[in-house]
Amino acid sequence: MEWETVIGLEIHAQLATNTKIFSGASTAFGAEPNTQACAVDLALPGTLPVFNESALRMAVMFGTAIDAEIGKVSVFDRKNYFYPDLPKGYQTSQLFYPIVGEGHIDIELEDGTTKRIGVTRAHLEEDAGKSLHEEFTSQTGIDLNRAGTPLLEIVSEPDMRSAEEAVAYVKKIHALVTNLGICDGNMAEGSFRCDCNVSVRYKGEELGNRTETKNINSFRFIEKAIKGEVIRQIDILEDGGRITQETRLYDADKDETRSMRSKEEANDYRYFPCPDLLPIVIDDEYIDTIRKALPELPDVRRSRFVDTYQLSAYDAGVLSSYKPLSDFFETVTTVSADAKLSANWVMGELSKHLNQHDTDIKNSPVSALQLGGLLQRIKDNTISGNIAKKVFEAMWNEGGSADEIIEAKGLKQVTDTGAIEKIVDEVIANNQKQVDQYTAAEPDKRGKMIGFFMGQVMKASGGKANPGQVQGLMKQKLDALC
């Protein structure tokens, strides 16, 4: 019998509003503790919630983007439980009538096929604050800045059958919400979080008991956490054990999940409609207006990148996944007039630097215009690709346009035929042994051997000789000796 993994995901996307879902306090990340927690967020006696129109608009944007049923009447409910970072003693959420109903999203599998993943629902709720356990020895510190930040909880059907599919789905949702501009997608800051419901069964049998793993804050960890959890469950079942339905926490340092003891006790959330809030009622016109104003969605953009720029499906997929990245790429292409070259540079040198410096493309020290300008100089043979990397390095560290850097550092490519010919002649004269080998070789092997001479010329020219010219000249001269 073959084991099958069944995965459903709950994604919590913090909506990119200016203010909290029910108060006028800022949602900006990283402020001093409790400086963005107003009377409503602290649940002072007598305070009341008023719903943020941006949170509604963003939720409806998401719903229309996944082709979902939009709740014309949606209702906030209270989920009651005690926790120190939950100031009211209940979380305002939507259980019975969510804003977004059933929808779907397609993911691309490694074999090139697509698979449709069902989205059960997406509902609005408020985030809790943060409990800081490390700062004090016998106390926990509570920071309520995050309390009341709007969340869209996106619940999938248990449609995924592998960690890879799960990651593809999460990436797809991530690309969608960032493209829509409704979530900044920053997983390290907790703006985009994922809980994984995992169970295993013999193929074709009933669903087994599942575990819910929380606290996963990167795509890589999602994959690792699921894989680890699947192995753990199969081990237990093969030893004749049973899976406990429970909440588990992913520990990235140890790369393992562990049971959350504090949540073990059976919860009874006593949901009921929040009497401080009234039903949210929206009409078709509201929904249509939002639908029409939707920005280009990642899937549409990916196809466009393939059609318009003749990019490979892979490149188009990467470049369309994150809107700032897509925008950057398109600007570079406009300036450089070479999509393939632009794609290579954005996904290569630029991404490498961004990764190394842990920088989002929105904060890239090299702008799209700067990079485009640099690529223009490759195209017009002012510099070679290798020199361009040096120019890029200088741009990253010190700023400036490609032309300024090329000028200041004297990196302009040598295209003077006389100067190049002189170096070619010197190299031939100084490397008699290799010249002999070349002339002795079969003609069809000579092509490969020319690389050595090229290298010598480029070295002697300090990399500035135009490689195309060097190659032509060198071949001509060597062939003349044969």
Added chain:
Amino acid sequence: MLNKTLAELAKGLDQGEFSSVELTQAYLERIKREDSKYNSFITVTEELALTQATAADETRAAGNATSMTGLPIAHKDIFCTQGVRTSAGSKMLDNFVSPYDATVIRQFNAAGAVTLGKTNMDEFAMGSSNESSFYGPSRNPWNTDHVPGGSSGGSAAAIAAGLAPAATGTDTGGSIRQPAAFCNLTGLKPTYGRVSRYGMIAYASSLDQGGPMAQTAEDAAMMMNVMAGLDPLDSTSADRQVPDYTAKLDAPLTGLKIGLPKEFLSANLNPEMATLIHAAVKEYEALGATVTEVSLPNTALSVPAYYIIAPAEASSNLSRFDGVRYGYRCEDPKNLEDMYKRTRGEGFGTEVKRRIMVGTYALSEGFYDAYYKKAQQIRRLIQEDFVRVLSEVDVIMGPTTPTPAFKLGEKTSDPVEMYMEDIFTLSLNLAGLPGMSIPCGMNNGLPVGLQIIGNYFAEEKLLNVAHKFQQATDWHTLKPAGL
């Protein structure tokens, strides 16, 4: 200058007979001298009152006075008042100095009113007798062996004892009307959403409503002009034009259609009270009204429905009192759970704990449909009763309470008996309708209240109906002996 109505005091201030500072000082002195008998105030805000009175006199001197400028009033201790302890009658908030003002407080401050202090109340407004207050019961000035009613008992006792000319109250199941009836006052529970709930410590959010308690309908109208209106901070506040509630007080009642629900005048009612209610209705007939018997068949169900809905909402509303951000925290908690349980166990009184438990039980898994959903369905039936009747008559009249003020301790041992006290008032809150209680006679030396119920947002009509009665009768002018 004491023992006058707000309208009379406003006139006195206007004509320079006395200043707001003089008036305020007179009340403060009387509170100091007399309140030990009634325990109607939890906190007297002497300094604040004199500051506000001084400012009011300056405003008047500058010619910018409104009809409320310089008038001293008391606020139920459920309205958050910045810089002043706001306790809701609970040990839980005994140390809570509110960092902000409730909208109602802000409105009265903006109108130039003077805050004499914060009045006693049943803990978190849960009670019908004021006996659940952490600060001890308030007493009825008509007979201090009797309760003043609840939960706004302190406000009622203060006005009846002449310690404040008027006060704010809140009404979740009768908490303005019942103490008004017990203390011979005029109390108005407005339509749900007419007065902002922001800063009014929540008991049951879908039922709570603030309103005026006063000596006359005219005074209540003056207060409504300050309190009513849309508040952007309260999602449930009504976006609807606010009339000048004093404008039509004198409109004739010719042709007024009064409905008398047979369920309000039946078995539960003390016969002497029934006589007084019928006499009051006769008076209205003399004023040109016509009377028909109507039926509100689901009245009896309002008690069980209310005692599910209110505790369910309360159990959730009161979860914020956890000892983390404000209020009482138990000594030396062993761990988090110990902190929660002892803070809440020690901070809340018995009746509050009882209602939290009822509500918790009603919402818990497996019981939601049988209790909470069922109660909401009954709630609709009760509302439909009213909507049907109010399409046929202009106002509904009946007693506010089944009996006059009962004795302290008489009903504390059996919560169910206490809950039955609210049988005539609860249904209004469930339906969200406005209602008033006005004095209509005396029974064994204790006041009796006539309840007048109107359609949604018909406060202006109710005040008119009440005012005309008070023009024709003098029950509302009766004062306890010695005043």
Added chain:
Amino acid sequence: MALNRTDVEKIAHLARLQIDESSVPEYATNLSNILDLISQMQSIDTSDVEPLAHPLDAVQRLRADNITENNQREHLQTVAPSVESGLFLVPKVIE
């Protein structure tokens, strides 16, 4: 509907209320009486009745997404039982 000791203790735990051992029977009796009162509702057939959550047939108003609250931490924390470095302190939470 009679509640026993275990029921009362379970509800009290769910509501995080410490109840004196000695007063549990009284709570059990009172709560049972209240539930009896409430059970009157069950005699009414409400199968076709839409629950009424709110007396007014109103819909939720929306608030413009503008920051209206500035930092009031010192002011708001004056009423807090235990605060350090701007954080509210509670007994250590073990996850």
